[in-house]
Amino acid sequence: MFIIYMNQVPSTNPNEVGLSDLPSEILESIVYLLDNDSLENLVIQIPFDISKGINWGTVFSYRFGKYKNVNYRKYYEYISRDKIKDMLELSHDTEEFVKFNIIFRNKLIIGVPKELEYFPYLMGLDLSNRSIDLSGKYLDPPNFNEITKVPKFIEKLTNLQDLSLGMNQISEIPREINKLSNLTRLSMCRNRIKKIPIELCELINLKTLDLSYNKIKEIPNEFRYLSKLKRLYFCHNQIDIIPLEFSFLVKLKNVDLGNNKISVIPSHLDFLTKLKWCSLRNNLITEFRVLHGLDTFLLGGNKITKIPDEIIKMTKLKLLHLQDNQITKIPDTMGQLSKLSHLYLYNNQISETPVELRELLNINEINLKGNPINKNDIPNSLIDVVKL
8 A cells, every 4th residue: 555645844865755856747636735734724636637647546545634743743754756656657557547545534624625526436535533643642632523514425425435534523424325335334433423324224335333432322223234244333322222133234243332321132142143242341231141152242340240150152252351240159160161361350249269260271361359359269270360
């Protein structure tokens, strides 16, 4: 993947160039952003035939904007001379239109630039604000963009496969979203969305959907049509029921429903035979349910009082989180979970550990902090892995 970074700063590296050094063939067809914090000063030069003079098929992504970090004010991002030479040589071989991504990430954006509708072959669009500094660390507190509405012209970008609108102030998913039939990934996390429109459920090619950190209360019946979903993130909403329609999401591998208002783990989740990773942490669940295919089950922060003996049937389980519940006993059968490597049971009401736990051949950690357990009661074979 080749990403072009544009600014107005001349290069001090003889092997790299700034804008002023670029060949005219590229400048005639380039899209660039002036080094300015205001979106009103965004200058986009878009010839109608953007394939003129260069093979845009060699360009996969444009990254606009910059890290919004007050400690970082200088920008030295350049295009290597060798890459420009390669692009110019390849430009004579094809006149195909570009298929690429535009990324406005970490730019404090106040609206969606209308010029984007001139990119009908756009495959990826990132208008999120991930609040990441140059070292890759998340900013605290995070920055949010000021986009409040998804514009109607978004329906013209029918080649979009990846759309990110996270960390904005959007309150509604537009009905026109159903025009983006090629979408495989949609992220609108950390917005103000209260409802999932039926039209979203027409995006039958979706594989990843992230609507976490919103205000969604229910999942529509039409959700069953998203049968290609593999990754689903609904954490930090106001959902209280996992509907039967989930049983139709037969390709689902990862699901995060943590930090909601769910009180019951429904039996139909066990129909999802490809489900490997499931988070239901910080809900209102009182009863543990066995889900046979999981290797990771996150149930911390609920109101569970008992681990059933049937947990022995979770033969693929590697990681189990049950911290911050009301559990009083570890069942003997847990000692037969041969693949279990990490068990978190801290902050419960457990007073003893069964000797059968020594049969956990792959166990690396059993965290029992915050329980009324005497260290002398821990089997010798587990001393090195148990944390009290």
